[in-house]
Amino acid sequence: MLKKISIFLMFTILVGCTQSSNDGNSNQETATGGSSGNIFAGNNLNYIVTTNAGGGYDAYARLIGRYLVEKLGGDNVVINNVPGGGHIVGTNTLWKSKPDGLTIGTFNAGLIYNQLIGVKTLQFDIGKFSWIGKAAGEARSLVISEDCPVQSMEELIASNETIKLAAAGVGSASYIDTKLIAEAFDLNVEIIPGFEGNEGEMSMMRGEVCGQFGTTSSVQPFVDSGYGHFIITIGGDVEGVPNALEFTTTDKARRIVNLIGALSELGRVSAAPPGTNPEVVERLREAYYNTMNDPDFLAEAEKMNLPIDAAYGDEVTQLVLDALDQPAETIQIIADSISAE
Amino acid sequence: MDFEPIIQALLNVIASPYNMGMLLLAVPIGMFFGAIPGLGGKLGIVMMIPFVFGMDPIAGAIFLIAMHAVVHTGGSVPSILFGVPGTGADAATVVDGLPMTRKGEAGRAMGASLGASGIGGVIGGLFLIAILPVLRPVILAFSPAEFFMLAIFGITFIAMLSGNSLVKGLLVGFFGLMLSFVSLDPNTGAERYTFGLLFLWDGMDIITVILAMFAIPEMIALGVEGGSMSLAGKQKGTAGYKGVFTGLFDVFRHWGLTIRTSIMGAFIGMIPGLGGDAATWICYGHAIQSSKNPEKFGKGAVEGVIAPETANNSKEGGSLLPTLFFAVPGSSGMAILLGAFVMLGIQPGPAMALTGMDIVWTLIWALMIANVVAVIFFIAFVPMLGYLSYVRGSLLIPFVLALTFLGAFLGHRSWENLIVLFVLGMFAYFLKKYGWPRPPFVIGIILGPIAEDSYHKAYQLWGYEFLLRPGALIMIALIIGSIGFYIWKSTRPKIEGVEEHVG
Structure with a gap:
């Protein structure tokens, strides 16, 4: 009997471990395609989401990721949920990820506020991410x-x-x-x-x-x-x-x-880590553009109540840089609003 | 009342092979997540979101709600057998469940928990149906002032859970409260006891803390003492069907308590802002208060298993209502569920009452049916699980510890939590070794943030006059009454209050 029970326990642990390595925090969805001479071919695309699974950021990433990897000719998209610290933990993770084009991420553009006032736990510079695009604004x-x-x-x-x-x-x-x-x-x-x-x-x-x-x-x-x-x-x-x-x-x-x-306009942004090869960034932007203009994608997004109002590459980079360029007076107001009673 | 949509919703669940199939698939998955310490319903939904992504909204929602509904049915297993609760809500079951296992009554305890969970889930569902017409005024009657008083009410239960030394109980309870202050100050945004560590910004991870308080000390103690969880011999024990049915029968024997705690659980779950974890502890406290023999709690009283287990399952139904009608989750699990609903294309919120009642009825039915299915399903397994309490410590400890560390890691996937688990776990072992009660700690860390947050809001909205609001006054009367009643009871001859227990 004891032996049976140990086997049962062993099985339970094994299932538990399988769950953890392939858990909801990282999901695999199959996509077809794959062309030769392509860094994405035969590889998975990691999509970092700075919130837990469920909710807006996660929904956008799962839907976009699936189409994006298909346009890139990669294998699967792996959604990597890294919640904590009001998007900061996940964004730090994205910043430190290998800039090989196989890892991208989405986070709250509101972190621009935190950067403006110099919050110490930020390990990133939002202006230096390799911006891919945004799927929608958040009025x-x-x-x-x-x-x-x-x-x-x-x-x-x-x-x-x-x-x-x-x-x-x-x-x-x-x-x-x-x-x-x-x-x-x-x-x-x-x-x-x-x-x-x-x-x-x-x-x-x-x-x-x-x-x-x-x-x-x-x-x-x-x-x-x-x-x-x-x-x-x-x-x-x-x-x-x-x-x-x-x-x-x-x-x-x-x-x-x-x-x-x-x-507000930035809304649902996606970016690659800083220092990603410009050619690779260009491919990501192109695939992002093709995704946003794919009728199947748009139909699915509508079904899921996810509005799409896309912008791409340089336009998004400019929006970010403009938002970061604030006079001392505005920065002081933001700083006061956090430290004030 | 028009019954047609209600019946239609029932048919929606049971007459559709696809939907019913989803429900039947969800139940064992939910129980599995509940039974593995540290996983729990919240993580279960997080892990299953990819599975339901893109699915038909109704089928996906049925799957998630059915899974979430039965998590605590499975969650009682490690609490009772090993003293290792999977979540804060399951921890209340440990207090009497584990002593029952020690006495060789694992089967009976699990039978009681199973029956209580099933009945709690169904009564909880029926209560929801009954309260739907007056839902809005009832939920809106609770403001931050009332949340604050309810949290204080829960904190007074520390006295009842302190065992033979009130001073020790209070000290441990206050330590729990202090740990709940580790986070960003909700009122100023300033870092508080975070030592510049980002992972502490969101506060201590409750799952990690619960595992540290219960799982680690139990396993160290088992290793030190040797033997198995059950101290009674196999022959004397009631691990087979006999014990299970004794336990099931116990639930009906204590029918008054069962019904009361089911309704209390659903009601507390329904009030967003209090959080579902509080429901089981408040119901456990109620069981002690209302018992003729409060001294037997903590030593393996079956009522001490029935009360939290009914509440555990009925609160899930309760917390579904504010989630659906106000898009304000009643518990942390429901917060994730809310996100999942949005993802499925179901938009919870005030509009639900106008346009989404079919979904509401469908989900309430799914919730009740899942609870019944879980009981039937589980009866087949329970006797076998009961034998786990006779497994030698040396075989058991590595498995439980591996799961514990896995559970602490998975919640936020931060390795820092493993250090917290280790350090707090060692601390908890010494609490256990020297006979200090641990449940007050859980009360402190669960209710501390609720009390703090609602205090700030209530104070900013009304100043100290918030204490004079009618709802708050009723709560104050309730608190004074319950303390007075308890003192009166425990000063009567012979009864000396609850003795130190959580072994």
Whole structure:
């Protein structure tokens, strides 16, 4: 009996180990193709995702990766989820990966904020990644609940009453965005941090906070259900909602809105480690372009509710470099928004 | 109420060979993930996402929910047999499950856990159906002020889990609370006890901490003492079907407790912000409080297995509701599930009540059916598993330790967690050796962050007046009442409270 049990245990461990080496953190999906004289032929493409499996970044990478590897003539795409530290751990990993073209990654472009203020745990320089492209932007909007005493941007700017806005944890891109908006329009708001995911919507339904600033797509169901409405938007058009730029009266405000706009526009970016052979980067960009224009890919993306609004190579690099080029005043505002009470 | 969509959803699950096949496939996979220490449901879903990627949304969602629903049915096995819980929620089962194994009652404990899990899952599902019409006001009645008081309520249970020395319990509990402060300060974003290490930014990994607190000390102790987990001889033990059915019968014998903890579990699971792990501990505390003989807890009381196991499975149903209707996950596992739903093309959120009720009903049915299937499936295995408690330590320890280290690594795939596991594990061994209780530690580290986060939010929203909100006042009354009741009970003659147990 004991022997049987040991065999059973052994089997369990073996299965466990197989799971770990081929686990959900790294998935293999077969693609056809393979041409000769090609560094991708006979090789897997590693796609680093800086979040856990599930959710937006992961979904985009899995879908894009599958088509990308096919266009490159490689074997499989291996999704490598490296979560932690608000995208920093995974981005550090991508930065240190071998620049042979076989490893690429996707992360939150909001890390540009962290780089601007010189967060110490960043081991990378976002401007030096070999940018491949972006699949879609992530427009931001300020949503206000129907119970809020202010119902438009004009009323919010003029409000004497302090308005409470929900935001994610202090230091997150969402929190910094909200602080920047408050600063740009000199709003009389109090930001309550710590509302992750859709908790802010729930807080609005409970009547605790009035609104929140975040990605338009994540709040859209809340708005569609009639609980609130957008009052400004940045980095994308929402029907009937004014762009934040319309309310700017100072250079400082315009710079801030443009910075948030640039980050919104970057959205779902992909990059290779710095120092990747330019010819190889060119091949990656080309394959990325072909993927984004493949009707099958677009059909699948639509089925999965993943909007596609692509940009490529140099255009993305320029967007990143522009976003990184900020005057000291803006950087100070970002720094203050993290260190302030 | 229109029953047609509800029946249609049931048919959606059972009349479709594909969907039912997915469910039947998911159940053993979920139990496997639960039974291997350190894997658990969260990692299970993460690992299965590639499998469901691109699948029909309903089939994919049924697969994931069925898998997630039964994780804790499997999770009770290592908790009971080896004292090695796979997750924070399973840890409550160790407190009485392991002493039962020590006494040679592994079969009975697993039978009780199996029955409790199945019934908990089904009652949890029925409770959800009953509460659906008033779901919105009920969920929205809980604000950060109430989350804070609920977390404090849970923290007072440290007293009940302290064994024979309240001082030791409090010290260990506060150590757990202190470790929960390792992370970025949620209010200022400043690094706190992170020593510049990036892997500590997200806080201590709960799975690693639980494994360190329970798995490592049990295995070291087994190695030092020699022998097997069960101290009773094989002849005296109840590892076969006889023990299993005794345990199943126990669940019905304690039907009042079973029903109460099922509903409590589903309810606590339903309140986002408290987290599912708290549900099992609160239900365990309730079992002690409501027992006529609280002194037998920690020494192998079958109620101590039934209460957390019912809650374990019913909370999963509970936490499904805020996940679907508010897109706010009720537990860490549900957070991953939420991401997976989005990936499948199902968009949880307020719109679900208007357009997605068919999906909601389908998932609730899948949840209940999976719980029943798991029981049937498991009955075949349980007697054999019971014999594992008689395996010699020298054969068992390498396997369990290998799985423990694997589990600690896999969660975040960071090798740093292995060091945490080792250091905390050694610490926990000495706690065990010198008779210090370990459950208060788990309470501290699970509820600490919830208390802190909700305190900051409540304070910023209302100042200290948050304590005067009606919900908070009710909770304060509940806390005072429960402490008072416990003191009254334990000062009555003969009963001296729970003795040191978690051996």
